[in-house]
Amino acid sequence: MTNTWTDIANANLILVMGGNAAEAHPCGFKWVTEAKAHNAARLIVVDPRFTRTASVADYYAPIRTGTDIAFMGGLINYLLTEDKIQHEYVRNYTDVSFIVKAGMASKTASSAVTTSPNAATPTNPAGVTSWARTASSESTRPCKTRAASIN
Numbered sequence: 001m002t003n004t005w006t007d008i009a010n011a012n013l014i015l016v017m018g019g020n021a022a023e024a025h026p027c028g029f030k031w032v033t034e035a036k037a038h039n040a041a042r043l044i045v046v047d048p049r050f051t052r053t054a055s056v057a058d059y060y061a062p063i064r065t066g067t068d069i070a071f072m073g074g075l076i077n078y079l080l081t082e083d084k085i086q087h088e089y090v091r092n093y094t095d096v097s098f099i100v101k102a103g104m105a106s107k108t109a110s111s112a113v114t115t116s117p118n119a120a121t122p123t124n125p126a127g128v129t130s131w132a133r134t135a136s137s138e139s140t141r142p143c144k145t146r147a148a149s150i151n
Contacts, residue, residue, distance in 0.1 A: 005031045012041045018068055020051040029053070046071060 008014060008031040022029045033056070035041035045057040048065045063071050079085050090096060 008032060009034050010039065011035050012039050013044070014041055015044045015046065016053050016057075017046040017072075019047070020049075020053050022052040022056065 003011075005028060008028070012035070014032055014035060016032075021032065032041075032043060036043060036056075036058075042058040043053075043056065044059045044061065045051070045054040046061045046063055046068070047054060048063055050060070050062065054060045054062075061071075
């Protein structure tokens, strides 16, 4: 789990991915139900299995087994491409501030994790370039979603 119970109780969007919080953490899952009741929080469950947690979700995404990394890659790409991240929060409270740090154009997340296009390596035999990209360093509007994630 990556958030405190207080974060979950105050969230208005909760993502549960690859876990069954309702059964594995029943005492903690009460904060999810509290957030749904008092904050009109939405619960999104991403899991190949239909679990007890998925049964109370506002949205259930039954991804294929083994595709969670591809799903997260697509989600991260969408958030960066559409500029849906909270830049101030990322700068001040996470260890991935390089995504939004000004002056990092030549040292992007993409350049740190990809190989040259079409260059095959032992770990990337097809020479596929990573999906990662760096967000613009310009100021943007803050996102109003307070999200919590349970995994």
